[in-house]
Structures are given as C-alpha cells and as structure tokens.
Amino acid sequence: MQVFKEKTPLKAAINAEKSKAKIIGLVPTMGALHHGHLSLVKQALQSCDRVIISIFVNPTQFDNPADLEKYPRTLDEDIKLLEEASDHLWIFAPPANELYGENISSEQFNFDGLEQVMEGKYRNGHFDGVGTIVKRLFTIVEPHKAFFGEKDFQQLQIVRKLTEKAELPVEIIGCPILREDNGLARSSRNERLDKEQREEASFIYQTLLKTRELFGTKSADYIHNWVKEQFKNHPVLKLEYFEIANTQTLKKINRKRKGHNYRAFIAAYAGDIRLIDNIALNNEE
Numbered sequence: 552m553q554v555f556k557e558k559t560p561l562k563a564a565i566n567a568e569k570s571k572a573k574i575i576g577l578v579p580t581m582g583a584l585h586h587g588h589l590s591l592v593k594q595a596l597q598s599c600d601r602v603i604i605s606i607f608v609n610p611t612q613f614d615n616p617a618d619l620e621k622y623p624r625t626l627d628e629d630i631k632l633l634e635e636a637s638d639h640l641w642i643f644a645p646p647a648n649e650l651y652g653e654n655i656s657s658e659q660f661n662f663d664g665l666e667q668v669m670e671g672k673y674r675n676g677h678f679d680g681v682g683t684i685v686k687r688l689f690t691i692v693e694p695h696k697a698f699f700g701e702k703d704f705q706q707l708q709i710v711r712k713l714t715e716k717a718e719l720p721v722e723i724i725g726c727p728i729l730r731e732d733n734g735l736a737r738s739s740r741n742e743r744l745d746k747e748q749r750e751e752a753s754f755i756y757q758t759l760l761k762t763r764e765l766f767g768t769k770s771a772d773y774i775h776n777w778v779k780e781q782f783k784n785h786p787v788l789k790l791e792y793f794e795i796a797n798t799q800t801l802k803k804i805n806r807k808r809k810g811h812n813y814r815a816f817i818a819a820y821a822g823d824i825r826l827i828d829n830i831a832l833n834n835e836e
C-alpha cells in the first residue's frame with residue numbers, strides 16, 4: 552500500500568497512471584475509517600482503476616476546538632483496513648502544512664445559500680473549511696470522479712455546487728448512508744459513544760423513519776412539532792435541529808409541491824458528541 556505524505560510524488564504517480572489512460576477516483580475522508588467509508592471506496596473501485604483515499608483531519612472545518620482535538624486519529628488501523636480492501640488504492644495522508652503552508656485558514660465561498668442553513672448555521676465557517684480543503688484536494692489529485700456520502704448530504708450538495716461554479720472537470724458521485732445494525736448512521740464519532748449512548752442513538756434513525764411515514768399525510772409543521780416533542784424528554788439525546796428541506800436547494804419546506812423532492816435532517820447531541828443523519832422523504836429513493 553503506497554502512503555503518500557507529500558503532494559509532489561503523489562501528483563507524479565497519478566500522472567503516470569493517467570498517461571496509461573487509467574481512471575482516477577478520489578475519496579476524501581478524515582480517517583478513523585469504518586464501513587461507511589469502505590462503502591465509498593468499494594463504489595469507487597467499480598468505476599475507477601486507481602482510487603486515492605485522502606486522510607486528513609481538516610482543522611478549518613471545525614468551529615469547536617475540543618471537537619477537533621478529540622476527533623479520532625487511527626492512521627495505522629486505517630492503512631491496514633485499506634490494505635485488506637484492494638491493491639488498487641493509494642493513501643494520501645499529508646500533514647497540514649502540505650495543504651495549507653504556514654497559513655491555516657479558509658477561503659470564503661458563496662454556495663448560493665446552501666451554506667447558510669443547518670450545518671452552516673450551527674457550525675460557523677464549516678463549509679468555507681470544507682470548500683477550501685475539497686478544492687485543494689481536487690487541484691492536487693485532479694480526479695475523474697470523487698465520491699461523497701449522503702450521510703453528509705448538505706456537504707455533498709455543496710461540493711456539487713463548488714464543482715459547478717468553478718467548472719472543475721470532476722464527476723461528483725453521492726453514495727448511500729451505511730448504518731449500524733440498530734440503524735445508527737456509521738460515523739467516526741460513534742467510537743466516542745458509550746454503550747448506552749450508542750444504543751439510544753438509534754432513536755435518531757427511528758425518528759427519521761417515522762418522519763418519512765408521517766410525511767405522506769401530515770404537514771411539515773405538524774411533523775416539526777412531533778419530532779421536537781419526541782426529543783423533549785429523551786434521556787440521552789439533545790436535539791439541535793430538525794429540518795425538512797428541498798433536496799436540491801436545501802431551503803426549508805413551505806408546503807409540499809409536486810415534482811419536488813424533500814429530505815429530513817437531524818443534528819443531535821449525545822453528551823458532547825454531535826451526530827447527524829438524514830433521510831429521503833419521497834420518491835427520490
């Protein structure tokens with residue numbers, strides 16, 4: 552397994568692959584890899600000859616220093632997991648100065664409002680950080696295709712917007728959410744949950760499933776109140792937001808309109824651990 556720490560040798564290796572007409576895929580991650588990440592890698596391997604997995608805990612997308620500090624870092628295990636998965640993989644695990652130089656700060660982006668709701672509203676500067684790092688990775692790797700999980704659905708739409716606005720020649724591919732047996736969306740942060748929190752956190756997905764059921768007959772307002780009520784006395788989880796939004800614009804729903812797709816989104820805390828999840832509500836899936 553080749554592990555690149557520097558961009559120059561990585562670029563040279565990629566160019567050599569491209570000269571042999573190989574299709575290059577990129578899967579950006581922050582490491583502490585789990586089966587959700589692996590599902591992206593597997594999807595990438597289906598249509599790419601060489602897949603680069605970047606592993607970098609990007610400081611500029613964290614608005615909470617404690618969250619950044621506690622974010623799990625397990626590079627040796629990550630390498631082992633990917634080694635077992637395929638020999639068509641390369642890892643890019645650079646130190647911060649390789650991507651940022653001496654100045655660790657974000658570029659500012661306008662994603663036509665996609666960045667102003669939900670994660671953008673509750674995590675200050677988050678999507679400027681995401682935009683900055685994704686753009687840099689795209690510039691270094693110049694992949695034909697890049698794979699992002701629907702687990703971070705807002706991020707996926709923002710990366711699509713970034714690509715469209717900057718006219719980057721990369722195809723963005725969204726991949727379905729992988730879940731634990733109890734329905735909890737897989738996440739590197741799940742490793743920090745204790746046994747009770749991990750069990751109770753399945754409530755997030757249960758609520759989303761019920762939301763999808765209610766969406767057939769009830770108004771968005773009704774569902775909003777219902778979800779708030781469900782979380783009100785929950786022993787472990789604290790709701791940060793619940794939204795029903797248009798899948799394309801991520802604008803909060805006013806009333807259901809024919810021909811539009813909607814998704815429900817939840818962010819909730821178990822102790823100091825922040826969890827997010829979402830679900831398609833109508834004919835999208």
Ligand code: AMP
Nearest residue numbers: 580581587699700702703727728729737
């Ligand atoms: P992260 O390491 O959390 O930044 O995630 C890296 C990529 O993996 C992102 O595109 C995520 O959306 C995706 N991802 C993380 N968890 C899951 C999951 N449970 N199912 C599908 N994709 C995921």
